[in-house]
Amino acid sequence: MKLDIVSSQSVIEASRFVLRPVRRSDAGLLRLYSGDERVARFTRTIPHPLPPGATEAFIQRAQNPDRSEDVWVMDGADHGLSEVLGVIGLDRMERDQSQIGYWVAPAFWNTGIASEAVHALLDANPQGCRTIFAEVFQDNPGSARVLTNAGFEYIGDAEAFSVARGAKVATWTYLKRLD
Numbered sequence: 001m002k003l004d005i006v007s008s009q010s011v012i013e014a015s016r017f018v019l020r021p022v023r024r025s026d027a028g029l030l031r032l033y034s035g036d037e038r039v040a041r042f043t044r045t046i047p048h049p050l051p052p053g054a055t056e057a058f059i060q061r062a063q064n065p066d067r068s069e070d071v072w073v074m075d076g077a078d079h080g081l082s083e084v085l086g087v088i089g090l091d092r093m094e095r096d097q098s099q100i101g102y103w104v105a106p107a108f109w110n111t112g113i114a115s116e117a118v119h120a121l122l123d124a125n126p127q128g129c130r131t132i133f134a135e136v137f138q139d140n141p142g143s144a145r146v147l148t149n150a151g152f153e154y155i156g157d158a159e160a161f162s163v164a165r166g167a168k169v170a171t172w173t174y175l176k177r178l179d
Contacts, residue, residue, distance in 0.1 A: 008065075009021040009070055009072065009126070010124065010126050012072065012120050012121060012124045012126070013120070014074075014116045014117060014119075014120040015116065016076060016079050016081065016113070016116060017074050017075055017076035017078075017079055017081060017085055017113070017116070017117075018074075018075050018078065019072035019073070019074060019075075019088060019117060019120055019121060019124075020072060020073055020075050021062070021063070021071070021072060021073070022058075022059050022062040022063060022071050022072070022073050022087075023059075023073070024059055024063075026059065026073055026083070026084055027055050027056060027059060029082065029083060029084035029105075030055050030058070030059070030073075030084060030087070031050065031054075031055040033084065033086070033103075033105040033106075034046050034050060034054075034055065034058075034087075034103070035048070035049070035050035036105075036106060037164065038106050039103050039105070039106065040163075040164035041162065041164045041165055042103065042136075042137055042140045042143065043101070043103055043162070043163075043164065044101075044160050044161065044162055044163065045163055046103075046163065046164055047163045047164055048163075048164035062089075068091060068092050069089050069090065069091040069092065070089060070090050070092075070126065070127065071087060071088070071089040072087070072088050072089065072117075072121070073085075073086075073087055074086045074087065074088060074104070074113060074117050081108075082105070082107075082108075084105070085104060085105055085108050085113050086102060086103050086104035086105055086108065086113060086114065086117065087102065087103055088100070088101070088102035088117045088118070088121055089101050089102070090121065090126070090127055090129070090132070092127060093133070095130075096128065096129055096130040096131065097129060097130065097131045097132070097133065098127050098129045098131075098132055098133070099132070099133045099134065099135075100118065100121065100132050100133070100134045101134070102114055102117060102118065102143075102146075104117075109142070110142070114142075114143070114146045115146050115149055115150065118146055118147070118150045119150055122150060122151075122176065122178065125178055129178055130177065130178055130179045131175055131176070131177050131178065131179075132152075132175065132176045132178065133173065133174065133175050134147050134152055134173070134174045134175070134176075135158065135160060135171040135172065135173045135174070136171060136172055136174075137160075137162065137169045137170070137171055138157075138169075138170040138171060138172055139169075144172055144174075147174045147176075148174070150176065151176050152174035152175060152176045153174060153175055153176065154172060154173070154174055155173050155174060155175050156172075156173050157170060157171065157172060157173070158170075158171045158173050159171060
């Protein structure tokens, strides 16, 4: 019998889902959604096509006690939605700062899921951050709206490498002060 690793991460309640630690049993839906080119191309780190073992490696990193990033699954199962709606994470930086990142399965785009997840995570502030940074590719204005609607301020343009695209892509950078 295999058991999921019990995490020290908190479960965060939102109105239509919970943010909970990643489980091994999430692998199938995570693979399905993150393997979709529409999802991968708007992230920095998800390759496309998704190679064998990539999802399992992601889950293992998310469950590692020495991880630098806390990752939560947006789980709507208790509210009549999918068990995996998307993923949101906080990557620890120095001096009480983190960088937020998220993706939502295409079936749930334009439903407010991303906005609700960002608001829930900011309200909970599980890492006790004073400042949260974010960046989005400039061809993803929907994610930019999620951030500005959550009170993030635009601070400039930059570039980031997208593994799925195999190229540097122009980004907008944002920050939100929580203190």
